[in-house]
Amino acid sequence: MKTFLVPTDFTDSSLRALDYAFDLAKEVDARVVVCHIHDKALVPGFSSAMDKAHKEEAQQEVNRFIGKAKNTGAEIETVIRGGNVVDEIAKAIEEFGVSLVVMATAGGKGFKERFFGTRTEAIAKRGLCSVLVLPENGPIKPIEHIVYAADFENGDQVTVLQLMQLKELFSATLTFLHVKSKNQPDLIDDEYVKQELIKQFPQADIQFVEIANDDVVEGISRFVQEANTSLLSFTMLNRIFLEQMTHNSVSAKLLRNLNLPMLALPENGRLLDLQRNANSERRMDR
Structure with a gap:
């Protein structure tokens, strides 16, 4: 259960x-x-x-x-x-x-x-x-637009599987947001990763958005506000020390500063399980 x-x-x-x-x-x-x-x-x-x-x-x-x-x-x-x-x-x-x-x-x-x-x-x-x-104080709106802060470096296939449960549960749209920053060089070609995700999940209907901002937190914050985001998600890394510190420091700042629901996904922990109850016919509206 x-x-x-x-x-x-x-x-x-x-x-x-x-x-x-x-x-x-x-x-x-x-x-x-x-x-x-x-x-x-x-x-x-x-x-x-x-x-x-x-x-x-x-x-x-x-x-x-x-x-x-x-x-x-x-x-x-x-x-x-x-x-x-x-x-x-x-x-x-x-x-x-x-x-x-x-x-x-x-x-x-x-x-x-x-x-x-x-x-x-x-x-x-x-x-x-x-x-x-x-x-604590911000409105908790119906989940209609989910934004995932992606860096296209960290096992996004597993992430998609979990986010698709949320997308289906709430009948929401899903956007993968990538903030390009000089302080975080790309190790893998972003376009290649996007095409691989589209190939593996052809029915996922994921929107991909890329913006440039050397302050990653500011870039994410500005986008979710302008896009009327109802849930922001990101992954907490469990990798080499330097990579973990850099990535998770961004996640920590988001947790402290943004006034909207956020979902922190584990890189290697227990996977999210939100398959809809077959007997449930209503959507969550708050």
């Missing part, structure tokens, strides 16, 4: 993520695991008795939190743990066979917003599975 994971800190933004996960779960027949991690490092002298008491209190809070959500009938499990938040979420991803994490991030500049946003980024960088990041 498909499994989605929703980490929560009981805020309105994480409730928004849970609502979205429930809607999506109904479409594709998935269960939803609601996960709350209390960071022991933030509480000096944290004892086992305190841990037990906190878990009991947190379980009650999780139950109240789930009660606020608009559950569409999805199967629900809860996880209450103490420890490093990112490490424990990573363990839960492996333990439950999670194929998609749905979580919110914040674009503000306060400590809490930076801290939670950094955790979201860290989970995406682990590359264990896909991570759908929802903005």
Whole structure:
């Protein structure tokens, strides 16, 4: 069974993520695991008795939190743990066979917003599975136009297979956007890659757009705003150190700065599984 994971800190933004996960779960027949991690490092002298008491209190809070959500009938499990938040979420991803994490991030500049946003980024960088990041304040529109930030260097065939599920699920258009930058020289001929993708996926109906901008983040940001993009996707690399740092630094800046839903795909992690539930006849409209 498909499994989605929703980490929560009981805020309105994480409730928004849970609502979205429930809607999506109904479409594709998935269960939803609601996960709350209390960071022991933030509480000096944290004892086992305190841990037990906190878990009991947190379980009650999780139950109240789930009660606020608009559950569409999805199967629900809860996880209450103490420890490093990112490490424990990573363990839960492996333990439950999670194929998609749905979580919110914040674009503000306060400590809490930076801290939670950094955790979201860290989970995406682990590359264990896909991570759908929802903005705290920005509108979540129906998914009608998906833009994938492509560099045509990193296994786009597997990416297409995953993005085509999204395209079909939402009846959306799909654009591969490549920003040519002097700071990121092309190692493979872009036209060759595009033709190979068209040959391998003749029914995919992918639009290819290429723009020039030495600031890749600015180029992507400007395009998605002008193109009325409803979902931006990109791949988190797990390759040689220099390539990973260069590529993933662009992804990190996008996660911090853009106020629209973003989907971080793993290069080598568990593949996204969003095949539509055969019994579902409705589209997700929010």
